[in-house]
Amino acid sequence: MPASLLEPAIVERLAALELAARVAAEGALAGLHRSPRRGSSVEFAEHKEYAPGDELRHVDWKTYGRSDRLMVKRFEEETELHVLVVVDASESMRYGNGDADKLRHASVLAAGLSYILLTRRDRAGLLCSTGEAIPIGARPSHLRRILTTLTTLEPGGEARLPALLSRADLLTQRRTEVVILSDLLDGDRDDVLAAVRSLRARGHDPIVVQLLHPDERTLPDGETAWYESKDGDARALVEPAVVREAYLAELESLVDGYRTSLARARIPFAELDTSRPIADNLALLASTVLAKGR
Amino acid sequence: MHLLAPLFAFGALLAAVPVLIHLFGRDRAPHRRFPAARLLVAAQRRRAPRARVEQWILVSLRLAAILALVLALSRPIWERPAGLPQAAGLRQTAVIIVDDSLSMSRRQRRRTLFEQARGRARDLVRAFADGSEAAIISTTGHDPLPRLERDRAALLDALDHATPSLHAGSSTTALARAASLLGNAGSGIRRIYLVSDMGRHGFDPTQPRPSSADADIGVTVVPVGDGELPNDAVVDLQLSPTAERGARRLRVVAQVRSDDWAAHTRTVTLSVDGRPVARGVVELERGRTVAKHFTYELAADEAPRIVELLLEPDSTDSLAADDRRGAALDEQAGRLLVVDGAPGSSRREDETFYVETALLAARGGGSRMEVIREDALGRTELSGFSAILLCNPRPSETLNVLQPFVERGGGLFISVGDNLDPALSTQLAGLLPSPIEGSRDLSGPGGVAGGALRLERPSASLLRKLPALGDEHAQEAWRAARTYRVALVRPLTSDDDTREILARFEDGTPALLERRVGKGRVIVLLTTVDRGWSDLAIQPVFPPVLFELADHLGTRTPDGGHGAVYALDPSESDPLRIDAGKVATPPPGSTPAHPPARELWHALAAALLLLLFCEAVVGLRG
Numbered sequence: 001m002p003a004s005l006l007e008p009a010i011v012e013r014l015a016a017l018e019l020a021a022r023v024a025a026e027g028a029l030a031g032l033h034r035s036p037r038r039g040s041s042v043e044f045a046e047h048k049e050y051a052p053g054d055e056l057r058h059v060d061w062k063t064y065g066r067s068d069r070l071m072v073k074r075f076e077e078e079t080e081l082h083v084l085v086v087v088d089a090s091e092s093m094r095y096g097n098g099d100a101d102k103l104r105h106a107s108v109l110a111a112g113l114s115y116i117l118l119t120r121r122d123r124a125g126l127l128c129s130t131g132e133a134i135p136i137g138a139r140p141s142h143l144r145r146i147l148t149t150l151t152t153l154e155p156g157g158e159a160r161l162p163a164l165l166s167r168a169d170l171l172t173q174r175r176t177e178v179v180i181l182s183d184l185l186d187g188d189r190d191d192v193l194a195a196v197r198s199l200r201a202r203g204h205d206p207i208v209v210q211l212l213h214p215d216e217r218t219l220p221d222g223e224t225a226w227y228e229s230k231d232g233d234a235r236a237l238v239e240p241a242v243v244r245e246a247y248l249a250e251l252e253s254l255v256d257g258y259r260t261s262l263a264r265a266r267i268p269f270a271e272l273d274t275s276r277p278i279a280d281n282l283a284l285l286a287s288t289v290l291a292k293g294r
Numbered sequence: 295m296h297l298l299a300p301l302f303a304f305g306a307l308l309a310a311v312p313v314l315i316h317l318f319g320r321d322r323a324p325h326r327r328f329p330a331a332r333l334l335v336a337a338q339r340r341r342a343p344r345a346r347v348e349q350w351i352l353v354s355l356r357l358a359a360i361l362a363l364v365l366a367l368s369r370p371i372w373e374r375p376a377g378l379p380q381a382a383g384l385r386q387t388a389v390i391i392v393d394d395s396l397s398m399s400r401r402q403r404r405r406t407l408f409e410q411a412r413g414r415a416r417d418l419v420r421a422f423a424d425g426s427e428a429a430i431i432s433t434t435g436h437d438p439l440p441r442l443e444r445d446r447a448a449l450l451d452a453l454d455h456a457t458p459s460l461h462a463g464s465s466t467t468a469l470a471r472a473a474s475l476l477g478n479a480g481s482g483i484r485r486i487y488l489v490s491d492m493g494r495h496g497f498d499p500t501q502p503r504p505s506s507a508d509a510d511i512g513v514t515v516v517p518v519g520d521g522e523l524p525n526d527a528v529v530d531l532q533l534s535p536t537a538e539r540g541a542r543r544l545r546v547v548a549q550v551r552s553d554d555w556a557a558h559t560r561t562v563t564l565s566v567d568g569r570p571v572a573r574g575v576v577e578l579e580r581g582r583t584v585a586k587h588f589t590y591e592l593a594a595d596e597a598p599r600i601v602e603l604l605l606e607p608d609s610t611d612s613l614a615a616d617d618r619r620g621a622a623l624d625e626q627a628g629r630l631l632v633v634d635g636a637p638g639s640s641r642r643e644d645e646t647f648y649v650e651t652a653l654l655a656a657r658g659g660g661s662r663m664e665v666i667r668e669d670a671l672g673r674t675e676l677s678g679f680s681a682i683l684l685c686n687p688r689p690s691e692t693l694n695v696l697q698p699f700v701e702r703g704g705g706l707f708i709s710v711g712d713n714l715d716p717a718l719s720t721q722l723a724g725l726l727p728s729p730i731e732g733s734r735d736l737s738g739p740g741g742v743a744g745g746a747l748r749l750e751r752p753s754a755s756l757l758r759k760l761p762a763l764g765d766e767h768a769q770e771a772w773r774a775a776r777t778y779r780v781a782l783v784r785p786l787t788s789d790d791d792t793r794e795i796l797a798r799f800e801d802g803t804p805a806l807l808e809r810r811v812g813k814g815r816v817i818v819l820l821t822t823v824d825r826g827w828s829d830l831a832i833q834p835v836f837p838p839v840l841f842e843l844a845d846h847l848g849t850r851t852p853d854g855g856h857g858a859v860y861a862l863d864p865s866e867s868d869p870l871r872i873d874a875g876k877v878a879t880p881p882p883g884s885t886p887a888h889p890p891a892r893e894l895w896h897a898l899a900a901a902l903l904l905l906l907f908c909e910a911v912v913g914l915r916g
Contacts, residue, residue, distance in 0.1 A: 092329035102329075185329050216330045225324045229331035236335045237323055242345065246337035247330075254333065 047071040081122040081177065085110040086168055087150070088182030089130045089181040091230035096213045096274055105274040105281070106181040106211055107150040112282045113179065118143045125176075126150070126167050129159045135171060158231065159186040162195035169202055177205045179285070184210045184258060193261045200267060207268045208258065209285060214275040216251070219244045253256050298893075305364035312356045351912050359905040366898035379487070379514045382852070385423040386483035387442065389472035390415050392456060393490035394432040395463025396866035400612040408458040410518040410682070411489040418487055418516070419449045429475050432456070433463030433496055435642060435651070436832035442479060457771070459836055460615060461865035465496035469503060469513065469877070473712050476511050489516040494872045495865035499781045502876045515874035524554040526578060527616035527867035528562075528603050542592040548603040549585055552578035553869040554610070561606040564588045566598045568761070600845075616867045630844050631661040631679040635687035635713055637667050645685040645711060645824040652837040653844070655862060671695060676704065680848030685823055686711030688716045689778035697724050701812030705847020708816065709823040710781040725816045727793040727809035728783040734803075737778045746776035747799040749830075756796045756806075759846045762838035771835035779827035781820040783807065813846050 015139050020080045050059060050070035063071045087110050093103040110126060117124040118138060125136030126146045130153065159182055168178050178199055184192065214220075224239040255271065262269040272281045297303055328334065338345075389561045390891055392415050398408040415430065422428060427444045430452050431437040436459055439452035465488060490496065492515065496508040503513060530549040546564060557579045561803035564572040576586050592598065605617040630653065634646040641647050646665050653663055666674055668684075674690040676682065676699045686709060687693060700706050706725060710733070719729045749772055752763040780803055786793050796817070797806035821828040823840075830836055 093331050095327070183329060185332065213329075215328075219334075223324070223328075225326045227326050227328040227331045227334050230327055230329060234331040234335045236331060236338045238334055238338065243334065243337050243341065246341040247334055250333040250337045250340070251330065 005288065019156050022111055032273070036205060037198075047073065049223045055266055080138070081117060082125075082172065082174055083113065083117050083122065083177045084125040084136055084168055085113055086164060086178060086180045086182075087128045088159040088161065088164075088180070088186075089128045089153050089155045090157055090186055092154040092159070092183055092185050093156055094230070095215070099278055100213060100274045102183055102211045102213055102274050103153070103155050105278060107153060108278045109181055109209070109211075109272075109282055109285060110179075111147050112152050112278070114143055114146045114286065125171060127164065127171060128183055129161075129164050130154065130156055131187060133167070133171060161192045165195040165199055165206075169199060169204065170177075170219065172204065175203050175205070176208065177207060179207045179209060181209050181211060183212055183216070184208075184254070185216075187233075189254065189257050193258070196267060197265050200265060207270070208262055209272060210255065210258065213276060214273060217273060219247050271278075298371060300368060302364060302367040302369075305367060306361060307362060309357045309360045309525075311360070312353055322688060332832060339382060348912060355905050355909040362902040362905060366895040366902065369900070370894045371733060375809070379516070381485055381512065381514060382418050382421040382481070382487075383423060384483055385425045386485050387476060387479040387595050387680070388418075388422065388426065388428040388485045388487060389475050390418055390428060390430045390463065390474055390487045390489060391468045392430060392432055392438065393463055393465060393468075393488070393493075393496065394434050394436060394456065394459045395493070395496060396458075396460050396615060396862055397491055397493045397495070397613070397868075398463075398518075399458050399460075399523065399615055400519070402519050402521075402612065406458065407491050407519045410780070411491075411516075412453055412456060414484065414489050414516050414518060415453050415487075416450060418489075419446060419453065422446070426672060427479075429472075430456070431468055431471060432474075432491070433465050433468045434459040434461040435647075436461075439557065440475075442475065457756055457774075457832065457834055458653075459832070460862055461651055463496050464498075465490055465492075465877075466498040466502055473511055483512075484510065484552060485512045485514060487514050487516055489518060492517055492871045492874055492877075493521045493866070494870040495863075495868045497872050497877070502872060503879075509762030513877055513879050515878045519872055522553065522555070522869055523612035524610050525612045525616070525867060525869060526550060526552045526554060526605055527606070527613070527864065528605060528619035529583065529616075529864035531601070531619045531621045532623050533601055538890075542596075544590040544592055544598070544601070546588040546590065546601060546603070547585055548588075550576050550578065551585050551864075551867060552580060552688060553867075554578065554580055556580065560608060562586055562720055563604045564590065564601040565604060566590065567600055568602075576816070577660040606666060613867065616862050616864070617861075623628055629679050630848075631676065631682045631685045632663055632665040633668050633671055633682060633687070634665065635668045635685055636711060644803055645709065645826075646683075647823060648710075648824050648831040648836075649683055649685060649840065652831065652840045653720050655837040668692060679704065681707065681844050681845065683707045685709050686713050687718060687722075688713040689715050689721050693721055695810075696722070700725060700814035705811035705814055705844070706816045707819070707843060707847055709819040709820045709821070711824075715779060725809070725811055726783075726818065727807035727818060728786055728804075730781050730783055731818065733779055733781045735779050741902065742801065745802060746778050747780065747803065748773050748777070749805055750798045750800055752797065759796070760839055760842045762835065762842050768835045768838070771833045772839070775828060775830035775833045777821050777828040777830065779821065780805070783820065784820075800889065815842060819849060 051073050058072045060071045060073045087106050095102050114124040123136045123138045126134040132149050196206045219240050222240050227238045228235045259269055328592050392411050427442045428449055429442050430439040438456040443449055472486045528548055529551045532547045534545040559575050559577050562574050562576055563570050571590055572588050576584050600620055602620040632649050633647045634644050638644045650665055714733055735749055736742045757764055792810045794808045795804045796808050799805050805820055809816045823831050
């Protein structure tokens with residue numbers, strides 16, 4: 001793993017985390033995660049009244065002897081988790097210095113998450129808004145491909161999340177957790193939400209993670225200046241102290257729109273501040289993922 | 295209000311600084327990349343109305359603060375109405391003398407002293423306690439309201455219509471007249487307010503305050519104008535035609551006096567019959583009179599009549615009217631006979647008083663006219679006069695001498711008045727441009743709106759004859775004259791080119807007619823030359839107009855007029871003042887206070903602090 005993305009301290013801390021997805025994933029391999037599929041393997045799950053078509057080998061004869069009722073045993077299968085990390089690498093993500101840079105932050109989060117998944121024998125994939133895509137896989141070399149892609153990622157263009165999420169659906173064969181790392185500042189909010197809900201409708205489990213730099217959260221004091229978007233389509237002569245209150249209201253309105261709509265659709269939504277240590281944010285992200293299925 | 299340090303007032307230009315900073319600051323503001331700029335744009339749009347109001351308030355406060363600072367540094371002084379004499383607030387009977395003499399036309403801080411005096415007089419009228427009565431008179435006899443009046447609005451209106459004069463004034467005479475008015479006013483506080491520049495020339499040096507005034511009539515001086523005002527004046531002009539070795543020459547000696555603050559030079563121009571013929575420079579020193587000599591060689595057939603000396607305009611000269619002076623070369627030409635058709639009991643009741651005063655003002659102190667009563671006309675040798683000015687004539691046999699006088703080339707000016715009689719029309723039928731058919735009272739029933747008519751703008755024909763009306767200010771004064779009664783004449787026939795309507799009133803009624811008779815001319819003014827029917831006689835344009843009319847009448851060639859000659863009383867150019875203490879007497883029971891003007895910079899400094907505080911509050915709230 002390139003040291004520039006995952007420092008040993010972070011790797012150690014992440015190794016201690018128990019990434020236990022609550023959502024059962026479809027998969028063929030046994031793992032630590034529980035699958036919603038009832039199967040014949042390891043662990044008993046529940047009884048079900050017999051219905052024509054059920055396999056007779058699953059009939060619990062002991063229960064029949066005790067209660068004179070035909071009950072069928074159901075088992076939980078242990079499966080591997082499929083995760084596709086979608087990274088917004090648009091121009092707006094290039095803001096901040098060092099680890100506070102949104103794109104670097106998102107890259108490290110994606111790398112960390114992939115590392116955890118692959119070392120747990122789960123499957124991980126990567127999709128970037130700039131076009132790079134690593135299909136979901138589980139081989140040891142897969143992590144290196146992901147990390148290499150993230151390390152060489154150059155920001156550009158707009159996020160175009162709706163199109164990106166449509167492509168994510170095409171990249172996945174099974175039920176997949178789609179972790180979206182973006183500042184959510186580009187594009188129309190309703191279009192993005194529709195795309196996220198569409199993913200959900202197709203049987204995937206989207207998790208939306210909004211990454212914002214502290215400047216974007218607070219609009220710190222400064223001299224009057226022309227504030228311009230990266231692509232130059234938005235421009236305003238602003239004295240931060242004067243406009244801060246209205247700006248924070250606009251930001252809150254945007255974020256609250258995501259928060260409310262995603263909560264209504266039971267889609268996890270996390271707001272991460274890039275000024276926090278990346279390990280903490282990764283833990284928070286993992287917690288969000290864990291909390292999703294509980 | 296005026297400024298003690300007016301140069302600081304240019305600092306008001308600093309008020310443009312915030313605006314310039316705003317305009318140029320926009321372009322010079324740094325550029326920052328910011329991913330959430332879209333939200334900033336939306337935020338700006340959301341708070342735009344409120345922000346605009348806040349910005350306007352902030353800019354206004356900053357501009358006001360700068361102006362307050364600049365104004366404070368300029369040390370403004372406020373001469374409050376409360377600075378009037380304390381007696382002004384009492385119930386009283388008063389006469390306000392507004393000095394309207396020529397010296398009051400000097401300018402100080404862009405306002406003439408007369409305008410300042412009129413403002414002070416207004417303050418006095420407003421300060422009088424209810425129940426007071428007052429009259430307003432002038433030092434030149436052109437009294438705005440020469441009777442006691444209780445109506446404050448009427449007093450203020452009279453002041454509004456008061457105009458400065460080109461005449462010399464006599465404050466001593468005005469004080470005597472005021473005392474006479476108050477002498478009949480009964481008991482109570484009686485007071486004279488003299489609003490004047492206190493020029494020495496306006497007072498009798500031996501007894502500035504007339505002895506005729508009652509002891510209990512107080513005199514309060516309300517001085518206008520402070521400090522000495524720079525002025526240069528042509529105070530005398532002497533002409534000496536000579537013939538040396540066959541050449542005809544004209545020697546001109548002009549006396550130019552300077553009361554400017556420092557030595558300086560001015561260019562002078564010699565003009566003959568309105569034509570500049572020579573230029574020169576005079577070096578002037580404060581308080582000294584300098585002689586300037588010109589010698590003008592006359593052509594063989596040249597017969598000049600009027601010679602003028604003019605100083606080139608100078609913006610620092612406080613009085614421009616005395617910067618030119620004229621003199622008539624031909625002693626016979628321009629000699630006038632003024633005939634009084636309705637002598638009054640006092641000189642001021644005669645129409646000839648206004649004519650004489652106007653001509654004296656226009657021609658200088660030189661006696662070039664003779665005033666007689668109408669009944670003496672038959673005994674007077676008319677051949678020595680170029681024109682006769684007949685004021686308010688009554689029908690009489692003596693008028694018969696006029697016809698041959700005009701036919702031989704003399705000029706005749708007739709102004710009508712209360713003596714108007716059908717017999718007059720008959721008797722002067724050979725002279726009048728058109729028969730006079732009675733008169734019309736414009737202020738009575740069937741009159742006109744406002745009760746008075748004004749004159750039309752001068753026609754081109756009139757302007758050729760009276761160049762003095764070519765000046766815009768002169769035309770304003772010409773049109774400002776109000777006429778309350780006018781004589782009516784039969785319409786002129788269009789095929790008679792010897793008769794002409796020179797001027798009309800605004801409703802088309804003829805005002806001034808001309809007729810050529812033989813070699814001479816007759817001009818008829820269809821109203822009075824005193825204040826009986828019209829106030830034309832007290833307009834500042836009257837002296838030059840009357841002079842040019844007389845000059846035109848005495849000219850035997852058809853368009854022989856020339857530029858107006860101004861030769862004003864040189865004493866009015868004297869800047870020396872008389873001590874107000876020699877005139878004023880303390881009012882009973884009060885102090886003749888003239889509190890010093892109050893400086894305003896303290897208040898402005900306080901206002902500045904308040905503005906800065908408000909600016910800080912609004913800035914922090916924004």
